[in-house]
Amino acid sequence: MKQSIFKFKALALSAVFAGIAFSGAVQANGAKDGTMSMPDYKQWDTFLSGIEKKSGHIRDIYINDIGAKAQKGQPFANGTVTVMEIYGASGTAGSMTKGELQKVFVMYKNAGNGKHAPAGLQTGDWTYSAFDGKGNKLDTGYDGCRSCHLPLTTADYIFHYDKYFANR
Template identity: 40%
Template sequence: MQKKILGAVVAGLIIAGCSQMNAPPPVAALADGQLPLPADYRTWPTFLSAVQREDIKQIRDIYMNAQAKKAVPGNDFPQGSTFVMENWSVRLDDAGKPIKGADGKLVKDKLAAVFVMGKNPGWGAGVPEAQKNGDWIYSAFKGTGELNGEAKYDTCRTCHTPFKDKDYVFRYDEHFAAVK
């Protein structure tokens, strides 16, 4: 009798152990500024390239990880999605006006900053409700790849919040129109 109970307990433990192994590994909860800059992001799929921001004298190249690439138009990006955006300064003439190349486009000068946003369940848990952008969190790096210790993450959130219907991703429609 004793043996049977012990056997059942052991079997139960084994089953519990197996089901734990099948569950996805937990992802540590991160906050703004804690997302690292992925080393290999330039090999990632392109989200949009050479976004012309003449208004702020920048060119922006946006990359998405393989998980984000799985997104289906009309839906949110899946958990585990990451975006990396390079913000390039552009060449200016003596009057400080952006120079255009033969193709009529702005010309890259220096990599000024790199912005990252990523989502996973429970990320950004400490963010005040009005500033929450779903599970997205943000990190800002200098052009050198060093974390920008002076970044104001509430400004990232305030600017991206109105895009709730597009999962807080600005050029959502433009991206899906481009990949069609």
């Protein structure tokens, strides 16, 4: 009995430390853009995949278990993480071929996230991080991310919100 309690406590502590490692510099007053580490997302649910862009890119989006529990018409819960992979692509619209992974963008929702954003660019409780195709953090400004997501207030600042729920 003592041994199984010890194993449970060890597993619980591992989960806590994994959460701390992912959250990076998450603070009680919210995380700042660019402070998150790359999550291990490849086993997460696919939010959408094969999104072709005229710019010659294909995007695949993943969502963690917390976010996958969301219900249509409701905002995503605190703790939701989405990851968007951006691949180079060749071919024409409708029949593009995925190339090399170029960038990975992460959105993380938690109470207080985003309040460090510049005035007029707050996207609720979301914060952002960016990585190159090899997982190295990118030194980038996040105003571009925020300005693109800003109009999506009715979709909890998430692109393809309606399509995601229609395809589930």
